[in-house]
Amino acid sequence: MAPISACCPTASPEINPDSAYASGENTENQAKTPPAPNYDEDLVHKTILVGDSGVGKTSLLVQFDQGKFIPGSFSATVGIGFTNKEVSVDNVKVKLQIWDTAGQERFRSVTHAYYRDAHALLLLYDITNKSSYDNIRFGLQCMHEGLQKSTVADMNSERAIRRDEGERLAREYSVPFMETSAKTGVNVELAFTAVAKELKHRAAQHPNESKFQIHEYIESQKEKSACCSYF
Numbered sequence: 001m002a003p004i005s006a007c008c009p010t011a012s013p014e015i016n017p018d019s020a021y022a023s024g025e026n027t028e029n030q031a032k033t034p035p036a037p038n039y040d041e042d043l044v045h046k047t048i049l050v051g052d053s054g055v056g057k058t059s060l061l062v063q064f065d066q067g068k069f070i071p072g073s074f075s076a077t078v079g080i081g082f083t084n085k086e087v088s089v090d091n092v093k094v095k096l097q098i099w100d101t102a103g104q105e106r107f108r109s110v111t112h113a114y115y116r117d118a119h120a121l122l123l124l125y126d127i128t129n130k131s132s133y134d135n136i137r138f139g140l141q142c143m144h145e146g147l148q149k150s151t152v153a154d155m156n157s158e159r160a161i162r163r164d165e166g167e168r169l170a171r172e173y174s175v176p177f178m179e180t181s182a183k184t185g186v187n188v189e190l191a192f193t194a195v196a197k198e199l200k201h202r203a204a205q206h207p208n209e210s211k212f213q214i215h216e217y218i219e220s221q222k223e224k225s226a227c228c229s230y231f
């Protein structure tokens with residue numbers, strides 16, 4: 001899968017190194033030339049987090065990587081950076097290279113240049129921010145296929161986007177959907193595990209093997225009522 005956006009101009013990329021968030025709090029994600037990835041490029045699945053500034057891309061990644069949420073702890077991401085993460089799928093190690101992009105408009109041409117060779121995009125909006133949802137809709141219109149969309153699932157009292165609106169948008173474009181929360185951790189692991197499973201099955205598909213059904217997997221695994229119990 002190589003989702004490409006017709007709306008995306010290319011530009012010289014500005015990137016951040018691996019483990020940009022290792023120190024946790026108050027990380028200023030300044031653009032630097034990154035070291036070469038440690039893994040064999042052929043075996044690494046490139047997943048990109050996409051969404052407006054402040055929707056929680058960095059927080060989602062940190063929750064997945066380090067299992068913690070520190071409110072208001074990250075400066076706006078500058079450019080783009082990646083974190084390598086191994087996920088175990090049916091006893092096989094799947095290497096995800098997860099790229100966290102800057103959501104700010106001024107970095108758009110830089111971050112869009114990376115979509116071309118992505119294996120998966122996770123599109124995020126903030127359920128309290130209507131324009132972040134509208135921008136995901138716009139992005140989906142521009143892209144071709146195979147996207148996984150994810151949204152935050154706490155902040156219910158300030159919700160501006162109903163869950164069924166997110167589900168409807170995902171159905172429109174035939175992409176899987178779930179609401180997640182970097183704050184509570186709800187569905188965070190699942191979002192990345194589903195990507196890892198899908199990519200592993202694509203890479204190892206044998207003619208007689210039944211196809212992995214990512215929609216069904218997510219539907220069977222996701223916590224749907226979680227949002228209501230946190231506020």
Ligand SMILES: Nc1nc2c(ncn2[C@@H]2O[C@H](COP(=O)(O)OP(=O)(O)OP(=O)(O)O)[C@@H](O)[C@H]2O)c(=O)[nH]1
Pocket residue numbers: 051052053054055056057058059060070071072073074075076077078101102103104152153154155180181182183184
């Ligand atoms: N309540 C709640 N707040 C969240 C959640 N995820 C992120 N936040 C908060 O939202 C703000 C923005 O989060 P970031 O992770 O920096 O957002 P980002 O999308 O990486 O932003 P850019 O780097 O500018 O693109 C921070 O104050 C976070 O603490 C969540 O799931 N629930």
